[in-house]
Amino acid sequence: MSDHTEACTEPFLTEDRLAIRALAREFVAREVLPVANELDPVAGEIPMELRAKMAELGFFGILIPEEYGGLGLGVSEYALVVEELARGWMSVASLIARGQQFAHGFDAGQRAEYLPRMARGEFLSAFALSEAEAGSDVANLRCRAERDGDGWRITGQKMWCTFADGSDYLQVFARTEPLDPSHRSRGITCFLMPKERGTLPDGVTGTPVRKIGYHGWKTWELSFEGARVEPGMIVGEEGRGFGVAMGDLVIARIHTAARAIGLARGALEDSIAYAAQRVQFGRPIGENQAIRFKIADMATQIEASRALLHRICTDYDAGQPSNLQASMVKLHATEMAERVTSEGLQIHGGAGYTTDFAVERHWRDARLTKIFEGTSEIQMKIISDALLGR
Structure with a gap:
């Protein structure tokens, strides 16, 4: 790949950043572009082997602190790697976010349990937030969660959940309080639903969206039919999930x-x-x-x-x-x-x-x-x- 578009941007491009960019660029040329050129025209999916190679390079842990097994770098390095990956296949550039975004609401126990697995590419997320009537108007959620003993049951629909099947867990936002028109963002809770790769959780069914691009993985319309959430699987405070999102x-x-x-x-x-x-x-x-x-x-x-x-x-x-x-x-x-x-x-x-x-x-x-x-x-x-x- 050439440097036609790159003027001198020092001091941003330090020696360390040039090195990580070179690593990502070489990886894209060798591993990503050939796969993208073969699979994107037939709407094929990102191979597990490619995901494993990304994990070996630490791409899933760029923003995760070193104490949890990540690289402990900043968004500057993150952006450099993302640009390189997207130059090959945007879906691959999107995949690395599934290991390091949306973790800010974790408590100390969740960080200790999940962040090391995220950094290794072993605990990747799918984000179940949007609904048919809650796209840009995110606070207009109707999917609901009701207590079931010491856990919860989620019922409702979600749209645009990319990677719902290939992920290791769903991050689901549901109403635990009735919608208050004067404070619509209140009463939303964020839940974690761990699952096996290649499946949807029990009580969840889905239909892939027929999209024109963003190939490499499926984007789903999901139906939650009393899907069980186990105790201890809330991110942040109950009813304060909008802030997590x-x-x-x-x-x-x-x-x-x-x-x-x-x-x-x-x-x-x-x-x-x-x-x-x-x-x-x-x-x-x-x-x-x-x-x-x-x-x-x-x-x-x-x-x-x-x-x-x-x-x-x-x-x-x-x-x-x-x-x-x-x-x-x-x-x-x-x-x-x-x-x-x-x-x-x-x-x-x-x-x-x-x-x-x-x-x-x-x-x-x-x-x-x-x-x-x-x-x-x-x-x-x-x-x-x-x-x-x-």
């Missing part, structure tokens, strides 16, 4: 921005290679000014998003996390990625509209980044409310 959104939006940049970079690098070898009217299309200007604009847009991302990562690692900045970089990078990947497809012409070239994968997956972790419209609301007041 929202607590990691800064990291989640940084993660999505890095994914979007990786996708855009994939489209750029593929387009540069294609423009050099595709001949029309007796010469490579890369000699045509129209193509050269497209590539120049694509590279500039990527670099602008990356610079903003690195600045926000630096602030976060310095103890200055910002919901506003996270929304800005999520908005900027994902909107950029859709434009850049679309231009990449245009450079490929008719070939770009086939599954013979990876650019269509980058394009389809970039479109999704504008939707999950809060749509572009939600990000604009957050930003405008911060600047202008609610």
Whole structure:
């Protein structure tokens, strides 16, 4: 993979960060891209062997403290690795979050029990939050949990639960108190439901969503029919699960921005290679000014998003996390990625509209980044409310 899009960004790119980026980049070239090019066109799933190799490199424990077996690094290193993985296959870049996000609500006992397993890639999550009427309006949950002895029973439906079958546990958000229209976020509790890989928990059935991209794993519509939750499986306080769901959104939006940049970079690098070898009217299309200007604009847009991302990562690692900045970089990078990947497809012409070239994968997956972790419209609301007041 080339460095066409990377201007000097020191002091962000320290020697240690350059080394971890080089490790991830070599891994993607050797292990991820060949698998993605083979399996994404047929909606195949990420192989277990690839997951095991990611675990060996420590990718599932980048943010987990060393005392729990993780690497104890910051979001700066996390973003570098995510960008590289997304350049190969966005689903693989998404998979590493399943071992290190949404753990901030764990108590000391849960951290000691689960974080070492997460760092080893042995306790990966699926996030069951959204519902048919609770997408951007997350507080509008209807799925409910009722006490059953010293445990709970969950009943209701969930949407958009990616990796529900392949994960080691579901993280389920359900109402333990009736919906109060004046305080809709109250009364939601976060539950853990451990399970065997390749199955859904007892009392849970599901139907895979027929999606146009984000291949490599299935996304599910789930039905909970009195599914049992054992004692001690609440994350945070009972009735305060909304805070658990929202607590990691800064990291989640940084993660999505890095994914979007990786996708855009994939489209750029593929387009540069294609423009050099595709001949029309007796010469490579890369000699045509129209193509050269497209590539120049694509590279500039990527670099602008990356610079903003690195600045926000630096602030976060310095103890200055910002919901506003996270929304800005999520908005900027994902909107950029859709434009850049679309231009990449245009450079490929008719070939770009086939599954013979990876650019269509980058394009389809970039479109999704504008939707999950809060749509572009939600990000604009957050930003405008911060600047202008609610």
